Amino acid sequence: MVIKWSTVETPAGPFCAVVDADGVVLASGWTAWTDDLLPQVAPSLMFEDLVQVDDLGPVTKAITAYHEGDLEAIDDVPVHQHSGPFLQHAWKVLRTVPSGKLVSYSEFAGLTGKPRAVRAAASACSRNAVALFVPCHRIVRSDGSAGEFRWGSDRKKWLLEHERHNS
Known part of the structure; x- marks a missing residue:
């Protein structure tokens, strides 16, 4: 499975997101690189290929909109984490x-x-x-x-x- 990632410049600093093929966020945070994010991804959600892209579509739009003041822009972005x-x-x-x-x-x-x-x-x-x-x-x-x-x-x-x- 190919997983995409991108970094968006925001007023709070660089924000990186990792999404699956369906656009579901697997990891995200205020960092420029995936190195700080991937250790947090559950082993059951790990993937084979990680590809950097310029834009993650709706995820990038939500990140940008939130940081510009549309606080509800993040509410419906699908996420996936796995634990107990x-x-x-x-x-x-x-x-x-x-x-x-x-x-x-x-x-x-x-x-x-x-x-x-x-x-x-x-x-x-x-x-x-x-x-x-x-x-x-x-x-x-x-x-x-x-x-x-x-x-x-x-x-x-x-x-x-x-x-x-x-x-």
Whole structure:
């Protein structure tokens, strides 16, 4: 199976996405290269060929539109991650957190139906391979501070401010 990837320049820095033949995002994040993304892809989703292209069609359009202020542009982009039942469920729940809304890790655990599973909820954020499309950046510490983010705390703060300003 041939997998395509592309990097888009955004106001938050270079954003790379890896998509399958059907245009489903397998990995994404604020980096220029796939080296930072591929370790996050589940072994069951690995592929044989990886081809760089200039444009990923609807995925590139969604990335650009989001960074230009259309926060809903990412909502319907298909993604595929694979893990155990809790993480699969938690990633679906993350996609329901509206742009501009901050949710604490403990509130996120409650949204998953497992209010005492705060560490597991945090793990869902840290193991999210499709950043932006599964918006783990909307989950913050209970004191309202941004907290950790694979792509850097400054970038997370930029995203939260971008969403606050454009909501």
